[in-house]
Amino acid sequence: MKKLLLLSASLFIFYIICKGMIYLFFYGDLFKVHSFHIFYGHPNEAIVAKLATKDAAIVEPTAFTKEQTSNLQEEGVRLFGYVSLMQLENWNEKLKKKVIPSDYAKQNGNTIYIKEWDTYVMNISEKHYRDILLWKIKSEIATKELDGIFFDTVDDLDYYFRDDPVLQNKMRKGYSLLLDEIKQKYPELLIIQNRGFDSYKTVSRKKVDGLLWEGFSEKDIKSSEWAKNWLTYLKKEQRWGHVRVMTVVTDEASKKQSKKEKFPAFMRTGDTYQ
Structure with a gap:
C-alpha cells in the first residue's frame, strides 16, 4: 500500500512538472x-x-x-x-x-x-x-x-x-x-x-498571441450556430497553443460558460470601459 501511495505521489509530481514544462515551452506567455x-x-x-x-x-x-x-x-x-x-x-x-x-x-x-x-x-x-x-x-x-x-x-x-x-x-x-x-x-x-x-x-x-471575444454570451453559445462553430474552432486553436482566447462578458451565466471553456473573462459593467 505504501509503495502504491509513493508511486501515485511520484506520478502526480511528474504530471505537474510536465504540465509546467508544456506551458513554458509549448504555450505562449499569454497562457499564464x-x-x-x-x-x-x-x-x-x-x-x-x-x-x-x-x-x-x-x-x-x-x-x-x-x-x-x-x-x-x-x-x-x-x-x-x-x-x-x-x-x-x-x-x-x-x-x-x-x-x-x-x-x-x-x-x-x-x-x-x-x-x-x-x-x-x-x-x-x-x-x-x-x-x-x-x-x-x-x-x-x-x-x-x-x-x-x-x-x-x-x-x-x-x-x-x-x-x-x-x-x-x-x-x-x-x-x-x-x-x-x-x-x-x-x-x-x-x-x-x-x-x-x-x-x-x-x-x-x-x-x-491572443484573441478577445468581446460580447461572449452563454445564450449565444446555446442558440447561435455562428457562435457554436466559432467556439469549437477557437477551443481547438487554444488547445493546440496557437492563440490564447479571452472574453468580455456582461452576466454571471456567460462568465461561468467562459470559465468552463477555459477562457479568462472580464465582467463588463455599463457601456464603456471607464
Missing part, C-alpha cells in the same frame, strides 16, 4: 494570464490598485504615465496598450493631426462614417495610415515598455467589407503587413486582437 481588466480612462489610485490584482490589463497608453505602468509591471501585471486598427481614434488629437485624406476607407467613393462613435473607418491598406499606427505603438507602447498591443476594431475588416471581397482582401493584406512590421521592429511585444474571427483565420493566425 488567468485574470485581466480593461480600462480606457485616466486612472486614479483605486483603479491602479484594482489593476495591480490582475495578471494583465488592457489600457489606453496615452492615459497612463511611465511611472504608473512601471509600478504595475513590478506587481506582475502584463500591460497591453490600446490601438484602434480600423476606426479613427477621433479623441486622439496628436494622431488625428497626422491623418491625410487617403487614410480614410471608402465605399462607392464615400467615406464610411460611424455615427454611434462619431468616427470613420480607416484604410489599413494605405501605408501612410499604417505608419500612423506604428507611430502610436512606438511613442506610447514601445517607449513606455508595455508588454504588448491590443488591436481593437479588427471586426470592421469582416463587417464593412463583407460585400466587396476584393477590397476586403486588400484591407486584410494591409493588416497582415502591419503585423509583420511590428514583429520585425518589436519582436518582444505580444499582440491581442479584438474579435475579427474570419480575419484571424485568414491572415492573423499565428501572427497574434
Whole structure:
C-alpha cells in the first residue's frame, strides 16, 4: 500500500512538472494570464490598485504615465496598450493631426462614417495610415515598455467589407503587413486582437498571441450556430497553443460558460470601459 501511495505521489509530481514544462515551452506567455481588466480612462489610485490584482490589463497608453505602468509591471501585471486598427481614434488629437485624406476607407467613393462613435473607418491598406499606427505603438507602447498591443476594431475588416471581397482582401493584406512590421521592429511585444474571427483565420493566425471575444454570451453559445462553430474552432486553436482566447462578458451565466471553456473573462459593467 505504501509503495502504491509513493508511486501515485511520484506520478502526480511528474504530471505537474510536465504540465509546467508544456506551458513554458509549448504555450505562449499569454497562457499564464488567468485574470485581466480593461480600462480606457485616466486612472486614479483605486483603479491602479484594482489593476495591480490582475495578471494583465488592457489600457489606453496615452492615459497612463511611465511611472504608473512601471509600478504595475513590478506587481506582475502584463500591460497591453490600446490601438484602434480600423476606426479613427477621433479623441486622439496628436494622431488625428497626422491623418491625410487617403487614410480614410471608402465605399462607392464615400467615406464610411460611424455615427454611434462619431468616427470613420480607416484604410489599413494605405501605408501612410499604417505608419500612423506604428507611430502610436512606438511613442506610447514601445517607449513606455508595455508588454504588448491590443488591436481593437479588427471586426470592421469582416463587417464593412463583407460585400466587396476584393477590397476586403486588400484591407486584410494591409493588416497582415502591419503585423509583420511590428514583429520585425518589436519582436518582444505580444499582440491581442479584438474579435475579427474570419480575419484571424485568414491572415492573423499565428501572427497574434491572443484573441478577445468581446460580447461572449452563454445564450449565444446555446442558440447561435455562428457562435457554436466559432467556439469549437477557437477551443481547438487554444488547445493546440496557437492563440490564447479571452472574453468580455456582461452576466454571471456567460462568465461561468467562459470559465468552463477555459477562457479568462472580464465582467463588463455599463457601456464603456471607464
